[in-house]
Amino acid sequence: MERIGPIPSADGKWVEELTPAFSRRLQDGGYFVSAPDREKFKSLGFVTLENVLEENEVREIETVYDLFAQGKISGMGRDLCDMSGSYDDRFEDFSLINAMLPRVYRPDLQGNIFEKISADISRQLIGDDIALDYDQFLSKKPCCPAAAFAWHQDMGYWPAGTPDTRTATVSLAITDATLENGCIRFLPGSHLPPKLWTHKPRPIGGEEDGNRKKSHTLVLDVGENPEMVYQPVKRGSVTVHDEWVVHGSGGNPSPRWRKTYVIAYRSRETVAYERSIGFTHSHNDAADFGFAQ
Ligand SMILES: O=C(O)CCC(=O)C(=O)O
Ligand SMILES: [Fe+2]
Numbered sequence: 681m682e683r684i685g686p687i688p689s690a691d692g693k694w695v696e697e698l699t700p701a702f703s704r705r706l707q708d709g710g711y712f713v714s715a716p717d718r719e720k721f722k723s724l725g726f727v728t729l730e731n732v733l734e735e736n737e738v739r740e741i742e743t744v745y746d747l748f749a750q751g752k753i754s755g756m757g758r759d760l761c762d763m764s765g766s767y768d769d770r771f772e773d774f775s776l777i778n779a780m781l782p783r784v785y786r787p788d789l790q791g792n793i794f795e796k797i798s799a800d801i802s803r804q805l806i807g808d809d810i811a812l813d814y815d816q817f818l819s820k821k822p823c824c825p826a827a828a829f830a831w832h833q834d835m836g837y838w839p840a841g842t843p844d845t846r847t848a849t850v851s852l853a854i855t856d857a858t859l860e861n862g863c864i865r866f867l868p869g870s871h872l873p874p875k876l877w878t879h880k881p882r883p884i885g886g887e888e889d890g891n892r893k894k895s896h897t898l899v900l901d902v903g904e905n906p907e908m909v910y911q912p913v914k915r916g917s918v919t920v921h922d923e924w925v926v927h928g929s930g931g932n933p934s935p936r937w938r939k940t941y942v943i944a945y946r947s948r949e950t951v952a953y954e955r956s957i958g959f960t961h962s963h964n965d966a967a968d969f970g971f972a973q
Contacts, residue, residue: 703731711797713804721805721848725871725925726911729801733852733916737793742854744786745939748779749819756785758896758963763818764826764931766884766895775827775931778896779817781962789815794852794941798918802848802945805920810848811951814961816942818851820862820932827862827938830899831928833870834944836879837898838923839959842950845874847923853913854939861938862930864919865910867902871924896963902926 704712711732720727733741747753751760751771759780762769771777783789795812802810820827834849857863879898902908911919921927923946932938946954959965 703734704729705731705734705797709793709796710800713801718805721920721922724866724868724909726866726868726919726921726927727805728911728913728917728919730914730917732797732801732918733794735916738852738854738916741789741792741794741852741941742939744782744789745817745854745941747786748782748817749777749937749939751777753779753782753785756780759785761896761963763897764828764830775821775824776829777817777819777821779819781814781960782817783815784962795943798850798852798943799945801850801918801920805848806846806922806945807947809947809949810846810945811948813847813944813946813951813954815944816961818938818940818942820929820938822861822932822935822937825931825933827932829862829864829929830882830897831902831926832879832898832900833877833926834921834923835876836900839954839957842946842953844947844950845923846950847944847946849921849923849942849944851913851919851921852941852943853915853917854941855937856915857911857913857938857940858934858936859910859912860932860934861936862932863910863912863938864921864927864929864940865908866921867906867926868909870926871922874924876924877926900926 706712717727717729758767761767761778762774762776763778764776765774835845877900879900881892882895882897882899884895913919
């Protein structure tokens, strides 16, 4: 098995030397994360890994994925929402369809190939003591310039007081994510030092202040012209980011969907703590968790 990873060039920039056929999939079904990729995750707060799933594997997942993207799974309440809109929007009017916890609503997803490989990747990035914390399907409809994901740190959405914060959020491109359809973008290095920036609930309509009861979305102000890095991702490839790095994505004015399957891992202890206070990542959770905000 080839294990040559991206190599740094003389000026210290990363040179991607992957060919489309290149994959670090291992015989045992795992995925090898090279030392340079582990280093990138540590120093930048994110990394892109190529060719994680094969075409037939993505196609099988996409069949179930599309049921959520088409609003065909009932009984989800607020777990089916528009991250660029409010809880009052009708599904037909969504731009950025967010389906939380798909593995809860469709248990046949549990144990799928992406769950296995994303766990393997995460163990190599943040340690062996991990548990799957939550999964999420994020779909940007075509011709929806409004389908932007506001800048944030994931820690802004999660309860304070967890035993440790280590997180690997693995995002699988189900369709190519491109500059045109609003791929993810990061402020490299913004995870260091690990601290929470000020987040505010996103105002709806003409309101001055936002309200978490109306919309799940938080926003942070990154100022004008922040130094951002776009990460276009091919179908079957992934980005992985940590819990502190500032990230978001633009709208989708293109005629193509952007479909992304997210699975996040945290330490077993931290996931146990979250559940002990009733925090499941469901938007239907009732309690006030003492969010970091
Ligand atoms: O993929 C995106 O556009 C943003 C998703 C995100 O914020 C996340 O998965 O933490
Ligand atoms: Fe995020």
